[in-house]
Amino acid sequence: MSIHKAERRSVILAAVIELLATKGIGGVTHRAADHAAGLPQGSSTYYFPKKSDLLRATAVHLAAELAKDCDELQIAFSDIVAKQGLDRAIDYVALQLVESLAQAKHLQLARIELMLAAARSDDLTDLATLLSVAGRRPIEFFVSLISNGQSQTAIDTCVGLIDGIALMYVTGQGAKPSAAQVATVLKSIVKTNDNTTLSRTD
Incomplete structure (x- = not known):
């Protein structure tokens, strides 16, 4: 071509x-x-x-548009962790998620439309999974960066919560999430992981 x-x-x-x-x-x-x-x-x-x-x-x-830029963000995240600590890095992740959501609002709306079309057409059924994975990938990517070995169930719960908040925002059913709100959700993963580690050592 x-x-x-x-x-x-x-x-x-x-x-x-x-x-x-x-x-x-x-x-x-x-x-x-x-x-x-x-x-x-x-x-x-x-x-x-x-x-x-x-x-x-x-x-x-x-799907490719939704998933791009993750590599560059991982480098930035690692640099902040090394220089400023995990808390500051999580704040950075939360800010990036909120900013990317605002910038990619049209992509999320298109994703919803295509997923609905996939649910109604035998020719497009497989696209629902593709778009679900792609839409959640940036969130899942960020959560995995700070999960530090946390169980997949906890990660999936966190990803689902943030994805749901994001979809409510882009469809006009909820306010734009703040970086502080997202950071609170992300830090709950770290807190849960710390508590799990402590319980195993007791």
């Missing part, structure tokens, strides 16, 4: 994400995708003949 083709595909998929976030699944058509991408009519149909093809490719593209 030429660079030109790869770029055009990316432009189309980014446009579909915006359509999903602003107009919902019903607003996604090949014609609308071409218009939103600023490309000639027929462009999206050339790459993705069926709507299910277009939605599937968008889901994969969206």
